[in-house]
Amino acid sequence: MLKQRLITGITLLVGFISITVGSSVLQYASFVTIIVAIGAWEWARLAALEGAVRVAYVLVFLVVLVGLGVRFGLFKAVPQMDVNLLWCVLAAAALAWLTMFLFVLNYPKNEDKWNTKVRIGFIGFLTLGSTWAGIIFLKTILETGELVLMLMISVAAVDVGGFFVGTWFGKRSLAPHLSPKKSWEGVWGGLVLNILVAICCGTYANFYIITLEIWHIFVIALMSVLVTIFSVTGDLLESMLKRNCGLKDSGNILPGHGGVLDRIDGLIAATPTFVIVVLLVMSTTEVG
8 A cells, every 4th residue: 555655646646736837827827727626526525415416516617727827817818817806716715724724723613603514614615726727827836837846745744744743643633533543742843844845845836936025935935834734724614514415535546545645635725825925025026
């Protein structure tokens, strides 16, 4: 199982980096659309949607993405996304994740507030849709893909730091009702590693992408705190939904890993905050 997991993980990593760095915006948007469509299919399962209803859920989701793609100008020769629309999507998603943070925090006492097919389905639309928009926006403003990779590295740092520190030093359970293996020590380990990664990424950006002031570096470090919080929340939310359906994994498309949502749950939750911070930094600097 470990060997299979490593092979799948390395294959995904190499493939994702190659596509992120080497594709055009439209090609990349198509790739991301496929990934989030698979995620929507798995999310429909978490919402207990079956048969034709499940298929309809994914088809409507794709129609919404195509509509957003037209509004964002992804089919033009030089894509330039509607930043005002993007702000609306990201702000709605950020508020939704704050609400879901409370859901996770108070589980299982507040199950009646979220446990319906309609509500779970709507959450999937908003979270996956905002992730799609945010990641593609990062690609449009820097087609070489560094900003997308920074986001991925930031989320990965939370997972890696959390796993090793939690394994070695974990004693206090973070969410015993949802994920007994996760610990507060693991969260702190993920946070520390993510802060270090954020500072390194900020330094790289300052030299090669955009001129940053000292306060921007602190903002980026603060962003790593928010990314850590939401990344962990995304992981726990998916655990909550899987537990609600009696599932171990969201799917089986990735050998040794489960489903797509099992790999991108933290990314889905962290993307709105990350992109919002990028927008704020961009508004006070000049690329060059």
